[in-house]
Amino acid sequence: WTTDESATSVVQYGEEAPLGDQAAFLDSTLNHSVNLTGLSSCTSYLFRVESVDTLGNAADDDNNGFYYTFQTKGVFPDIGLSDCGRGQPRLDSAFYGCGETVQVSLTDLDLDTDPNSIETATVLMTSSTETNGEWITLTETAPSSTLFLGSIDLGSSVVNGDAQLGSSAGDLITVTYIDEDDGTGNSRVATFTSLADCAGPTIENLRVTAISATRAEIEWTSDEPSTSRVEFGPTPALGFVVEDLDLITEHRLPLSPFNACEQIYFSVSTTDAHGASREAGGGGQQLQFNLNRIGGLIFHDNFETDTGWTLEGEWERGTPSALGSASKDPTAAYSGSTVLGTDLSGSGSYSGDYEPMVNEAATSPAFDPDGVSNLELILRRKLGVNTLDTAKISMQIFFAQVVWTSGTSIDDADWVEVRHILGNPGAADSVNISFNIASSFSSHSYGWNIDEVIVKDASQPDYLTCADCSGAPAFGGVAAVYDPDPCGATGLELRWESAPAWGTGADGTYEVYRDTTAGFVPDETNRIASGLTGTSWTDLSAPVDTPVWYVVQARNDEDCAGEGLSDGNDVRMTATETIFQSDPASVGQSVRVDAVGMAHVRLSWDPIPGAAGYIVRRSASPAFGSPDEIGTTSATFFENINAVTDDSFYAYRVFAVNACGEEGP
Structure with a gap:
């Protein structure tokens, strides 16, 4: 409150008259403010104020003997600080998928008419689809809790009284509560609104990356956090699944194990927190990619089968399962399911670790370097070794030649790629690679985990496309056709997503086909553009006021009878180029x-x-x-x-x- 001259600030207050509590600010001021502490929640208080100037003259205001009033707030479950007398309805989410269950809550102190009974309340649920709505009953969680809960399922149909709320994508989902007493003796309407989100996440920038001779990764982005799932297999029937249930927007899933140059079919799906899904590569429009081959290959093992390694001590071929000390063995193989490692089964005295005081090796079967003068070793590893211990790689020709030693402690956080130049094996026609672990008196760690061991000609690329004209590109076809300016001669614009993979080719381009008949067959007679490298193109020659249909196909860069392979998709879209629009009529x-x-x-x-x-x-x-x-x-x-x-x-x-x-x- 304010006064016309400087004065003190005093508040007398209490739950009933006479007022028994007082709070004061004794410095003189024109603008008065007093904080009251130690109050009870959800409680009504009476109060009066008083100010005294420097000469002792007092003025007070007690609302003409009726006192002023206020009511403290309360803290309620799932709501927090809120007015006590005002009914507060809430929905448990800002967004709902079509078909989800909506959880409804209500707090209202005035509804607690019987402190010994569990009571009920009614609220109206409406949507943009079912505007008349459904009345539902909420039940108090416990006697005198003043928290009422209930639910209603979202459905696709509108039938009044069926205890389901009809909804569609983009609907407003609203709970309405008619509060007969808002704590002041007046009635009020309280509402809370959420949205129906029935659209699945987008799948954008879908691509096949890190293609090797046995493994590839599928990547994409989504416009909202969602799960990741890829179904894949060597035939259109697919048959294998990898998935990640974490809700993310940047997706990446590894697929393996495969054979060099093998063709793999796949589809991608993603689901948001409300159960709405989207798929790419399904419904007769499956995608595919081809594995590469290793350039200058001499020796390769991904440990999916026993190829004859000599294993000493606790070395074994098996499935890693995060055993051992420090950051432990990996949770899965880099490619396929099995790896080469130390105590993968956890059968040793130090489960998952190499033992103290050991010197044990794993040696590959012999391979012929085939006259290559500069060998390179490439492998994936997850290695844990202590400072006093030694991990070692050797090349054995007539005697062991050390290629690499650890020299210090190592604890790889995950699978890492390592490369070592083995050099010139000379005239040798039999070479072995050996991995060794040597430990000190009391030291142990999880040791070696090895996958995808490759020995190759260092002068050749790591991977080459198979270039045998056996695999066409993966491509989803045209995604949109529209007239960017319906009142100008600007042509029709086409858009598409990049091809995720180019089959047995290294790259490729796009071709556009057009016809005035919906069911036309794309061929050289109706091809109007080729060699396109981007993901959009404008057809400036589109006829005016005539509906036309388009097909966009991807063609790789192989030479297969004079041209590359086309994906052959049959996705088609239509649009009409216009240069004039009539004014619309009045609503x-x-x-x-x-x-x-x-x-x-x-x-x-x-x-x-x-x-x-x-x-x-x-x-x-x-x-x-x-x-x-x-x-x-x-x-x-x-x-x-x-x-x-x-x-x-x-x-x-x-x-x-x-x-x-x-x-x-």
């Missing part, structure tokens, strides 16, 4: 106004010929002065969220807009 008097859930103003109207969309404007004046544009839509309805609950006057008008942005009356 007129067809606009209807409804209050949905006692919360939102819903406007609906008849469809207008020639309209590409609609603009909704609102004014606070009956004469529609100074209107604001509050939204646009391509549908024939619009919901002004919470416009009913703010207790204001609004006038609305709807204007049809053509594809050129020109408004009707």
Whole structure:
């Protein structure tokens, strides 16, 4: 409060008269503020104020003997600090998938009429699809808890009284509670609104990466956090699955094990937190890629089968299972399911670790270097070795030649690629590679984990495409065709996603086919563009006011009878080039106004010929002065969220807009 001269600040307060508590600020001021502490939650208090100037003159205000009042707030489960007398409905999520269950909660102190009983309350659930809604009953969690819970399932149909709320993508899902006493003796309507999110996550920038002779990775991005799943196999029947249930937007899943140059079919799917999914490569439009081959290959082992390694002590071929000390063995092989390592089964005295005081090796079967003068060793490893111990790699020709030693402690966080130049084996026709671990008196760690061992000609690339014209590109076809300027001669624009893989080719380009018949067969007679390297193209020769259909195909860079292989997809889309649009007609008097859930103003109207969309404007004046544009839509309805609950006057008008942005009356 304020006074007209400097004075002290005193508040006398209590739950009932006479007021027994007091708080004061004794410095003189014109603007008075006193904090009251130690109050009880959800409690009504009476108070009066008093100020005394420097001469001892006092002034007080007790609301003419009736006292002023306030009510403290309370802290409620799932809500936090909130008014006690005001009913507060809540939904448990900001978004719901179509078919999900909506959990509803309500807190209202005034509903606790019997402290010994579990009581109930009713609320109205509405959606943009089922505007009349469904009344549901909420039940108190315990006597006097003042927290009421209930639920309703979202469905696709609208049947009043079926205890299901009809919903569609983009719907407003609203709970409405009619509070007969808001703590002040007045009634009020309380609402809470969420959205129906029925659309699956996008799958963008889908690509096959890190293609080797036995393994590849599938990567993509999504527009919202979602799971990752890839089904794959050597035939269109697929048969194998890898997945990651974490909700992420950058997706990557490894696929293995395969054989060099093998063709693998795959499909990708992703699901958001509300159960909405999207798939690429399914429904008859499966994708595929081809494995590469190793350049200058001399020896290769991915340990999926026993190829005759000599294993000493605790060396074994098996499945890693995160055993051992430090950061442990890996949880899975880098490629396939099995690796070469020390005590993978955990059968030693130090489970998963090499033992103290050992010197043990794993030696490959002999291989012929075939006259190559500069050998290179490439492998994937996860290695744990202590400072006093030694991990070693040797090449054995006539005697062991040390290629690498650890020299210090190592604890790889995950699989890492390592490379070692083995050099010139001379005239030898029999070479072995050996991995060794030597430990000190009391030292132990998880040791070697080895996968994808390759010995090759160092002068050759690691991997080469098979280039045998056996694998076509993977490509999803045209994704969109539209007229960027319906009132100008700008042509039709086509867009597509990049080809995830180019089959047995190293790269490729795109070709565009067009015809005025929907079922046309793409061939050289209707090919209008080729050699395209981007993911969009504008057809400047599209005929005006004539519907045309397009097919976009990917072709790799192989020489197969004079040209590369085409993916041959049959996805087609249509559009019409226009240079003029008639003005749309007026929406007129067809606009209807409804209050949905006692919360939102819903406007609906008849469809207008020639309209590409609609603009909704609102004014606070009956004469529609100074209107604001509050939204646009391509549908024939619009919901002004919470416009009913703010207790204001609004006038609305709807204007049809053509594809050129020109408004009707």
